[in-house]
Amino acid sequence: xxxxxxxxxxxxxxxxxxxxxxxxxxxxxxxxxxxxxxxxxxxxxxxxxxxxxxxxxxxxxxxxxxxxxxxxxxxxxxxxxxxxxxxxxxxxxxxxxxxxxxxxxxxxxxxxxxxxxxxxxxxxxxxxxxxxxxxxxxxxxxxxxxxxxxxxxxxxxxxxxxxxxxxxxxxxxxxxxxxxxxxxxxxxxxxxxxxxxxxxxxxxxxxxxxxxxxxxxxxxxxxxxxxxxxxxxxxxxxxxxxxxxxxxxxxxxxxxxxxxxxxxxxxxxxxxxxxxxxxxxxxxxxxxxxxxxxxxxxxxxxxxxxxxxxxxxxxxxxxxxxxxxxxxxxxxxxxxxxxxxxxxxxxxxxxxxxxxxxxxxxxxxxxxxxxxxxxxxxxxxxxxxxxxxxxxxxxxxxxxxxxxxxxxxxxxxxxxxxxxxxxxxxxxxxxxxxxxxxxxxxxxxxxxxxxxxxxxxxxxxxxxxxxxxxxxxxxxxxxxxxxxxxxxxxxxxxxxxxxxxxxxxxxxxxxxxxxxxxxxxxxxxxxxxxxxxxxxxxxxxxxxxxxxxxxxxxxxxxxxxxxxxxxxxxxxxxxxxxxxxxxxxxxxxxxxxxxxxxxxxxxxxxxxxxxxxxxxxxxxxxxxxxxxxxxxxxxxxxxxxxxxxxxxxxxxxxxxxxxxxxxxxxxxxxxxxxxxxxxxxxxxxxxxxxxxxxxxxxxxxxxxxxxxxxxxxxxxxxxxxxxxxxxxxxxxxxxxxxxxxxxxxxx
Amino acid sequence: xxxxxxxxxxxxxxxxxxxxxxxxxxxxxxxxxxxxxxxxxxxxxxxxxxxxxxxxxxxxxxxxxxxxxxxxxxxxxxxxxxxxxxxxxxxxxxxxxxxxxxxxxxxxxxxxxxxxxxxxxxxxxxxxxxxxxxxxxxxxxxxxxxxxxxxxxxxxxxxxxxxxxxxxxxxxxxxxxxxxxxx
Numbered sequence: 027x028x029x030x031x032x033x034x035x036x037x038x039x040x041x042x043x044x045x046x047x048x049x050x051x052x053x054x055x056x057x058x059x060x061x062x063x064x065x066x067x068x069x070x071x072x073x074x075x076x077x078x079x080x081x082x083x084x085x086x087x088x089x090x091x092x093x094x095x096x097x098x099x100x101x102x103x104x105x106x107x108x109x110x111x112x113x114x115x116x117x118x119x120x121x122x123x124x125x126x127x128x129x130x131x132x133x134x135x136x137x138x139x140x141x142x143x144x145x146x147x148x149x150x151x152x153x154x155x156x157x158x159x160x161x162x163x164x165x166x167x168x169x170x171x172x173x174x175x176x177x178x179x180x181x182x183x184x185x186x187x188x189x190x191x192x193x194x195x196x197x198x199x200x201x202x203x204x205x206x207x208x209x210x211x212x213x214x215x216x217x218x219x220x221x222x223x224x225x226x227x228x229x230x231x232x233x234x235x236x237x238x239x240x241x242x243x244x245x246x247x248x249x250x251x252x253x254x255x256x257x258x259x260x261x262x263x264x265x266x267x268x269x270x271x272x273x274x275x276x277x278x279x280x281x282x283x284x285x286x287x288x289x290x291x292x293x294x295x296x297x298x299x300x301x302x303x304x305x306x307x308x309x310x311x312x313x314x315x316x317x318x319x320x321x322x323x324x325x326x327x328x329x330x331x332x333x334x335x336x337x338x339x340x341x342x343x344x345x346x347x348x349x350x351x352x353x354x355x356x357x358x359x360x361x362x363x364x365x366x367x368x369x370x371x372x373x374x375x376x377x378x379x380x381x382x383x384x385x386x387x388x389x390x391x392x393x394x395x396x397x398x399x400x401x402x403x404x405x406x407x408x409x410x411x412x413x414x415x416x417x418x419x420x421x422x423x424x425x426x427x428x429x430x431x432x433x434x435x436x437x438x439x440x441x442x443x444x445x446x447x448x449x450x451x452x453x454x455x456x457x458x459x460x461x462x463x464x465x466x467x468x469x470x471x472x473x474x475x476x477x478x479x480x481x482x483x484x485x486x487x488x489x490x491x492x493x494x495x496x497x498x499x500x501x502x503x504x505x506x507x508x509x510x511x512x513x514x515x516x517x518x519x520x521x522x523x524x525x526x527x528x529x530x531x532x533x534x535x536x537x538x539x540x541x542x543x544x545x546x547x548x549x550x551x552x553x554x555x556x557x558x559x560x561x562x563x564x565x566x567x568x569x570x571x572x573x574x575x576x577x578x579x580x581x582x583x584x585x586x587x588x589x590x591x592x593x594x595x596x597x598x599x600x601x602x603x604x605x606x607x608x609x610x611x612x613x614x615x616x617x618x619x620x621x622x623x624x625x626x627x628x629x630x631x632x633x634x635x636x637x638x639x640x641x642x643x644x645x646x647x648x649x650x651x652x653x654x655x656x657x658x659x660x661x662x663x664x665x666x667x668x669x670x671x672x673x674x675x676x677x678x679x680x681x682x683x684x685x686x687x688x689x690x691x692x693x694x695x696x697x698x699x700x701x702x703x704x705x706x707x708x709x710x711x712x713x714x715x716x717x718x719x720x721x722x723x724x725x726x727x728x729x730x731x732x733x734x735x736x737x738x739x740x741x742x743x744x745x746x747x748x749x750x751x752x753x754x755x756x757x758x759x760x761x762x763x764x765x766x767x768x769x770x771x772x773x
Numbered sequence: 774x775x776x777x778x779x780x781x782x783x784x785x786x787x788x789x790x791x792x793x794x795x796x797x798x799x800x801x802x803x804x805x806x807x808x809x810x811x812x813x814x815x816x817x818x819x820x821x822x823x824x825x826x827x828x829x830x831x832x833x834x835x836x837x838x839x840x841x842x843x844x845x846x847x848x849x850x851x852x853x854x855x856x857x858x859x860x861x862x863x864x865x866x867x868x869x870x871x872x873x874x875x876x877x878x879x880x881x882x883x884x885x886x887x888x889x890x891x892x893x894x895x896x897x898x899x900x901x902x903x904x905x906x907x908x909x910x911x912x913x914x915x916x917x918x919x920x921x922x923x924x925x926x927x928x929x930x931x932x933x934x935x936x937x938x939x940x941x942x943x944x945x946x947x948x949x950x951x952x953x954x955x956x
Contacts, residue, residue: 033879034900057796058893060878061880065875117861143845145845146798490843490846726846729845
């Protein structure tokens with residue numbers, strides 16, 4: 027290139043004199059500055075993925091501060107050098123042309139997907155001042171119960187902010203995720219629900235569990251290694267997935283009947299005394315309640331379970347015997363899998379936990395480990411706050427009727443709309459949505475109505491969602507690639523690891539973290555909670571420094587970041603004391619505290635909520651495809667290319683009976699709604715089921731990749747009231763997203 | 774027309790105003806010249822619309838946000854690399870633009886925003902013109918960093934609901950057409 031190199035900032039006078047030139051030429055130096063570098067710089071940065079909780083290690087190649095490429099890190103504890111598709115495509119979250127860039131406010135008060143909100147850009151100061159002023163107004167006029175926070179607890183400062191406000195109604199998605207297992211583990215083993223030692227297991231029993239198909243590498247590698255070590259893997263599910271393919275035995279079970287099979291297996295193991303007697307005698311309350319336990323499970327015979335599940339009775343009995351006698355054995359239960367989200371999911375997860383206890387592999391190699399992490403001090407431990415106010419007010423989602431769910435302070439997506447529209451109409455005046463969209467709710471149409479009933483709402487997110495479209499103020503959020511943090515890995519109990527998350531890019535545009543929002547709103551609304559003893563404001567960098575120092579990860583965060591990661595391998599010492607609720611230090615098969623709280627002390631058969639009928643003859647199943655993260659990645663260009671939309675997946679036999687061809691539009695009708703969607707014929711599910719992937723049907727027309735592509739699976743899923751849950755014995759608050767039944771009509 | 778010094782200065786001033794108009798939502802921050810030249814030209818029409826919008830800025834500000842920044846998804850992305858076959862922010866066009874700026878000792882004031890915003894590109898292009906760069910350099914920058922914007926400008930013409938932004942699209946297209954005809 028033949029050009030005359032000039033320095034636009036050094037030249038003065040005449041036509042080239044930028045700074046002295048009159049009129050509009052002054053614009054140049056409003057938008058440009060002298061260059062700090064002459065040439066591009068390329069470097070690599072090690073950090074942790076933030077797509078899902080194992081936080082696999084990633085190496086980012088960065089050119090001039092702009093991310094170029096992501097790959098796994100060899101030797102990483104969780105990713106083992108690999109990234110899943112979502113992790114590898116993570117750069118597109120950062121660089122998505124559609125991402126939210128600046129704070130905005132709505133100028134058109136009418137809300138709805140057909141309304142133009144009339145957005146205008148505002149400063150962060152204006153946004154935060156407005157939010158603080160409006161929240162203060164509603165708290166003063168209508169009490170703390172009038173505020174709704176749809177958010178995970180998130181950063182310590184965010185939790186402190188909500189606690190300092192005395193927020194009564196914080197809602198999260200855990201009831202569509204692992205709430206039932208979280209509750210059950212507290213009472214039956216005292217452990218966490220996610221640390222499964224697959225690779226050392228010899229028998230793996232999967233009730234709907236589908237994390238291989240979800241591409242969770244740490245689990246998938248565990249199953250692969252187990253198979254290589256000769257383990258048997260048995261899977262019950264109505265759909266054949268990658269997890270089924272990795273199994274040695276697969277049973278095409280009737281939806282919602284896993285509980286029957288699990289109960290019958292317990293019966294076989296107990297009645298034939300096949301359980302691990304050493305473990306059960308020493309570490310469980312079996313002896314204390316043996317008579318009740320034996321009597322209770324005796325009713326659940328393999329023959330009985332076979333009639334409900336379509337799994338042959340002989341297979342149920344055989345698998346029970348194999349599971350109990352092939353040691354070590356494990357049965358995981360986790361997440362929005364096909365077993366964990368029926369109306370009877372709490373009982374099922376209780377039964378699965380009992381199977382693990384009977385196998386004697388609670389915190390034993392090849393079983394369900396207790397996580398051995400690296401404890402980090404929280405902000406409240408480092409800078410103790412003044413006493414938090416009491417959380418006075420009504421719980422909008424009615425979770426208080428479910429004491430077991432209330433104790434863990436998680437949920438309840440599934441009953442929120444009912445609470446806002448029927449239980450306490452008009453109670454919620456203002457809402458703050460943090461990285462959640464109404465698309466993630468069962469029956470999102472109800473949530474649209476509920477959102478319209480809110481006078482003032484704020485939505486903070488990375489990309490436009492159905493929720494940001496309905497907000498009064500939109501705040502642009504940073505991604506995990508733009509922030510710092512200490513990530514403790516504890517999916518593998520024998521070798522806990524802490525890794526430094528560090529930005530691969532400065533926060534783009536005017537995006538900010540939720541910690542920033544917490545601190546700034548805290549200063550405005552509850553300043554005493556955001557001051558250190560010397561009167562200075564808290565800050566997130568100092569928190570990281572203190573956490574790193576107190577956990578002996580480094581002198582401060584920068585020192586830890588320079589190390590990149592800290593491993594703390596230690597010899598595995600199996601637990602002999604199990605911190606279950608109730609203080610017996612034993613695993614609990616029969617949970618006496620459940621009876622005190624209106625729940626069943628032993629898992630009992632309950633059918634799923636909706637059964638096929640003449641009007642709605644088919645089971646309706648939703649799923650999260652492995653290439654997507656719930657409803658947040660459909661606009662990611664790379665992932666969208668892999669799976670741009672959804673379809674009604676129908677078995678070819680059923681399609682032939684109904685006269686449906688591949689690609690033909692069909693109408694699915696449930697008792698709450700209809701979807702019109704193309705059919706995809708596949709023999710991967712039972713002929714009495716139809717399946718639709720979650721995450722599609724975003725209502726933002728201008729969302730360049732995902733807008734109005736596909737249908738919202740939730741439009742056919744009834745939401746619920748907590749009264750329904752109590753009546754049906756759903757004391758763990760499962761959101762019942764797998765309970766719907768539908769009709770199918772070719773169009 | 775690039776050959777004449779007066780013409781270059783005129784084009785530079787025009788490109789500067791266009792660049793500004795792509796970068797700021799509030800028309801009151803724009804300073805159209807007292808004498809915009811040919812009263813029938815698209816640039817003069819833009820200057821008129823700016824002056825009119827300054828009397829009632831909010832609709833123009835809302836429309837700017839809707840077109841370029843909307844949290845509902847913006848129909849007219851102003852960043853060049855979002856028009857690549859693999860659309861994304863800070864793609865190859867961002868790095869190429871950054872290289873151009875650095876050769877001239879400059880870089881965008883906001884380092885955490887893409888350098889290939891049409892407004893920045895027009896402002897920089899104005900400086901090339903004003904600084905008497907040779908024709909080849911000017912045409913090279915145009916080809917690399919301005920021609921893509923025809924897609925954006927045509928979208929703007931179809932989408933714009935405010936006369937200011939319609940005029941902005943037309944005036945920018947007019948400038949590009951004139952430059953291309955000299956290539």
